[in-house]
Amino acid sequence: MNIKNKMDPFKPHDTLPLSELSRGIRAILQTPARSTRPELLRLMEMGLVEGNEVKVLRHGIWGGPIHIRICGTNLCLRREEAQWFWVQPVSS
C-alpha cells in the first residue's frame, strides 16, 4: 500500500492508511480505496468520509480491532477494513 502511495502523484506524501495511524494523532480523511465489500459503505455512512476528522484511541492487542473517534462517536473496526481509509495527519 505504501508503494502505491508513493507512485500516486495526487496523494500528498504523508497520507497513510488509517490502520497505520498512530495512537492519539488527529487526521483528516481522504478519498477511500475502492472495494465492493458492503462494510466499506457502512463505514462511510458512520462518518468515515472525506473531510471528516478521525483519531485513533487504541489498537487491540495481537492484531485486534482499532478503536477510533469519528463524528463524536466511538467506533471499532478491524485492521483489514481500516486499510481502505487514507488519512492525512493534522499538524497540531
Added chain:
Amino acid sequence: MANDYPGNRILLVGNPNAGKTLLFNRLTGLKAKVANYPGVTVECRKGVLQLPRGPVEVVDLPGTYSLHALSEDEEITLRGVRGELGAGPSHTLLIVVVDATQLERNLYLLTQLLELKRPLIVALSMMDMARKKRILVDADLLSQRLKVPVVPVSALNQEGIDELKLSIERHFLSAAPADATSETKIHLSKPSPEEVARTYKQIRLWLDGAYHRPRRLQPPFKADDIVLHPVLGPILLLLVFGLMFESLFAWSKPVIETLEDTVGLLGNGLREVLPAHSLLSSLLVDGIIAGVGSVIAFVPLIAILFFFIGILEDSGYLARATFLLDRLMSKVGLSGRAFVPLLSGFACAVPAIMATRVIESRKDRLVTILVTPLMSCSARLPVYGLLIATAFSTFPPLLGFIEVGALVMLAMYGIGIAAAFMMAAFFKRFVFKGPIPGLILELPPYRMPRWSSLTQSVLLRVRVFLREAGTVILALTIVLWALFTFPRAEEPDAQLRGSYAGQLGHLLEPALEPLGFDWKIGVGLVASFAAREVMVSTLGVAYGLGQAGEEESASLRSAIQKDINPKTGKPVYTPLVALSLMVFFSLAMQCMSTLAATRKETKSWKWPALQFSYMTLLAWLSSFAVFQIGSRLGF
C-alpha cells in the same frame, strides 16, 4: 386487539443506543408485547399509546445506522419504513429518535428517511445527557431547516414526552385517513463515496449554528483505559464472566431445588388421592407433572442469564467485551458476541441458545446455536461423577496428589470446548460459506441499566420460552413416559426391560457394542433424552434398585461395579468403558429441551435435526475411537 385500531400506527426508528426502547416504554407504558416478525427470527416490540382520542399502535423497529441493511434486523427496519410490514392499510407516522449527544452521525439515517417523504417527527433524545456535557442544541432552528417537527425529550426524566404526544396527536388529527396505496416505493441505490461525503456536508450545514459541542477537556482517566487495557481488560473480562457463570450456577440451584421439591410434593399428593398404581396416576404424576416441572426448572436459569445479559448490554460493557474477544473468535469465524452463549452453555444450553440473539449475523447465530450444546452443561455432571467414582476411584493419584478422576473430568470439559470450536470452524468453512463479516462496532457511552425496563424484558422472554419451547418439551416428556410405561410389568426392572424403551435399548445394542456399551446403557441413553441427569436414576432402575435418586448412591455404584457382561465375562464398567461412555455423553445431543430451544430460535425443525444428527455421529465416532483404540492398547 390489533383489530380495534383505525389503522393509526407509529414506527420508532433510530440508531442503536439512541434511546429508542426507552422512549417506547415511556410512550406505551411497561406493557409491550414481544413477538417475532413473520418469517424471521428478529424480535418485534409492539405496544399501545393511549391518546385522548383513541389508541395508536406503536412499533419499535430494530435500531440501524442506515437503510442500506447489512443484517436481518436492519432489513426489518427497511421494510418497516417502506410500509411492507403489518397487514391492512395503515396510517403510519415515523418517529425518528436522534441522540442529541451524537447528532452528526445520527442525522445520516434521518436524511435517508426524509427522502421517503413520509410523515415524520424527530425526537431529540438524551437531552439530559447533552446538558451534562454542555452540548447546545437549537431544536427550533433545526426544525425550520429540516422542515419537520423536532421535539427535545429525555426519556429518563419524562421531559418532553407530553410535547411529543401533543405533536403526535396534532399529526393524526390533521392527516388524511388511512390509504392503502400509501406504500412508498423507494429505490435505495448504493451511494458513491462522494455522495456520502456530500450528505455529511449537508448535515454540517444544518447543524451550523444550531448545534455546539464544547471542545472536550480530556479527563486524565477514562473507564475504557482500564476496560480495554491489554492486561487489565482481559482480567476484568474473566471476572465479569466468572461472576455471571457463578451466579448462574449458585443462584439458580436453590430456586430449582425448591421448584423440584414442590413438584415432588404435588406429585406425591396426587398419588395419594388417585387409585394406586393406576395408569392415570402414572400419566399425571410421572408424565405431565414431571414434564411441567422440568420446563419450569429452566425458568430461573433463563431469567438469571437474561438479566445478566441485559445489564451487560444496557451498561455498554458487552460492546467492550466484543472488542476484547474479537480476535480470538474471528479465528474460528465466530462473532465476538458468541462468547456469552458459549460460556452459558456450561450451565445449560437452553438459555444459552436463546442468548444467541445478541449475535447480529444470521449465519453466525446459526453456527453458534449448533455448537453450543457441545459445551459440557451441568446436567452432564452427575453422570461424569457416577462414572468417575465407579471406574477411576481406585487409581493412585498422579505425582502423588493429582486425582485421576479430576483429570478425567477436566478432560471431558476440554473435549467439549475443543469440539465446539472445531465444529464452528468446520461449519463456517464448509456449510455456511461466505466472507467473514467485518467488524463495525460502536462503543456506546457507559450507562446505568434501566431496571424496570430490564425486568420487563426478562419476564417477556420467559413467557415466550414457556409458550414456545415449554409446550414442545412437555409433549416430548409424555412421549418418553409412554415409552417407559408400556407394556406394563410388575417389577421395576422387568418393567424397564420389557417396555418399549427397553426394547429400544436392546435394539440399539449392536450399534452400541463397538463402543463398549450394553443394553442397559442403551436404555439409559434413551431415557437421558428427557434430561441428561435421568441417566443415573434409569441405571438405578435397570440394576433393580428402584428409583435411585442420588448420584452418590453407594449401592448403585457397587451394583454397577459388580456387573459382568455376559458376552465377554469382563466387568461392564471398566475404566475404558466409562471413558468411552463419558466421551459419548460429552458430545451427544441428548436433551430434547435443547432441541426445543433450537427449534424455537430458528423457527424450523431443520436445525434441531441437523444438531441431533451431527452430534450423534460425532459422539459415536469419538466413542468408537476411544474404545477400539483403547482395547487394542490393552486397557
